């Protein structure tokens with residue numbers, strides 16, 4: 024039991040158990056960079072890097088029709104946004120509570136084109152090879168401490184030319200003051216007892232040390248871009264590295 028309690032799956036399931044009753048769990052609004060990424064997926068650019076979508080400004084952002092996977096979806100905000108863009112969506116979560124709440128919301132509102140299911144961390148993704156046009160994992164993918172395995176799995180389930188977006192804590196994020204190192208060689212840390220969010224203390228995660236480190240991890244993919252998002256809007260400084268690219 025002691026080990027189980029340190030496990031991110033147990034910790035996140037408990038986190039969601041205590042969540043306010045009502046609509047879906049977790050974030051109630053979609054991730055801004057996911058919205059931008061999807062909106063720009065089909066945009067063309069001029070040689071100087073400016074948009075080349077005159078006359079198609081709206082059409083290019085809709086009617087995607089492909090399959091999208093969200094790993095660690097938590098709530099339905101990102102999946103609902105992807106659905107509104109035309110994707111057939113599947114969300115997987117390690118938290119049974121998150122999946123239960125999502126299913127009940129989808130049923131209550133008779134929403135099609137979004138499926139959700141439970142998946143065990145560090146395990147095979149429950150999909151055939153070359154299934155998805157888009158794979159998304161925001162503020163969660165690093166909880167797979169066997170990060171190389173999950174990235175290989177992502178490569179397996181993305182179609183050729185399929186796209187992805189993932190986010191990782193950057194070294195400047197305010198949370199990085201509250202870590203205990205578990206395995207220095209493998210970049211595994213855990214949130215220490217001093218972490219301001221008491222509900223996730225003990226959760227282990229992969230800590231990408233640099234953008235070069237991230238780039239190497241995603242070595243199977245093309246057209247990679249790693250960008251930083253930072254804000255001091257909230258009391259705790261937010262600093263994220265996003266990585267996007269295609270197979």
Ligand SMILES: C[S@@+](CC[C@H](N)C(=O)[O-])C[C@H]1O[C@@H](n2cnc3c(N)ncnc32)[C@H](O)[C@@H]1O
Pocket residue numbers: 031032035036049050054094095096097098116117118121144145160161162163164165166167168
């Ligand atoms: C900060 S929340 C982010 C939720 C959602 N992705 C979003 O952007 O709103 C972190 C999520 O990671 C999930 N999680 C925990 N362990 C995970 C793992 N090993 N792989 C993927 N997701 C995991 C949690 O259940 C939780 O929903």
